[in-house]
Amino acid sequence: MSMQFESEQDLMQEQGQVVHKIVIPAPADDNKEDADLEREVWQAEAQESATEEEDLTAENFFDFSGGTSRAPKNKTKPAVKANTSKAVKPKDPEKKYGSDFVICYARxxxxxxxxEDLTLEQVRQWLETDFPEFGKExxxxxxxxxxxxxxxxxKSPKKG
Incomplete structure (x- = not known):
């Protein structure tokens, strides 16, 4: 059982080869010299784009050899931002915090x-009205x- 292909391009696609089609527009005017020059420019641009594209056939798609055809990867690690947060448990639980403080919860x-100036317990009670998970314990x-x-x-509850 043999398959008939209409063109050589259909046969190449069936075999898994990459086919680049070059489409050249019709010349804008009847001047033959301008049309030939325009055709040459289009052909040169088509050839450049075809050579710039990487050929991804089955033979070289999984090429792990690290050949020179690919750009070298940047091996430098991005700078890590230092943790500048100094959030700690307060030593005085009765200290009052004013409206210049911001509560950070769930992003x-x-x-x-x-x-109002509130203690941490009052802040917790105020939050508990909107977020019931903030129980005292x-x-x-x-x-x-x-x-x-x-x-x-x-805090999660202790087992047992």
Whole structure:
């Protein structure tokens, strides 16, 4: 059972070879010299684009030899930003925090109530109205005085 192909390009595609089709537009005017010059430019551009494309046939698709045809990879690691957070448990649990502090929870920034100075326990109670998971025994509050952050942390219950 043999298959008939209409053209050589169809046969090449069936065999897994990459086929580049060059489409040359018709000349804009009847001037033969301009048409020939335009055709040469189009052919040169088509040849350049065909040579720039990487041939991804089955033979070289999984080429792990690290040949010179591919650009070398950048082996430098990106600079790692230093952890500048100094959030710690406060030593004085009765200290009051004003409206200049921001509560950071679940990738959100929650503004403190305006005009009120709250202790951490009051902040936890205020948060518990919107986030019921902040129960008294399950919540730990961290404070970063430099950046004016209050970070509520959920603790998991102990087993047994």
């Amino acid at each position: 959100e920034r929650i503004e403190m109530p305006a005009g 399950r919540t730990e509050m961290l404070v970063d005085e430099d950046q004016k952050f209050i970070v509520p942390i959920l």
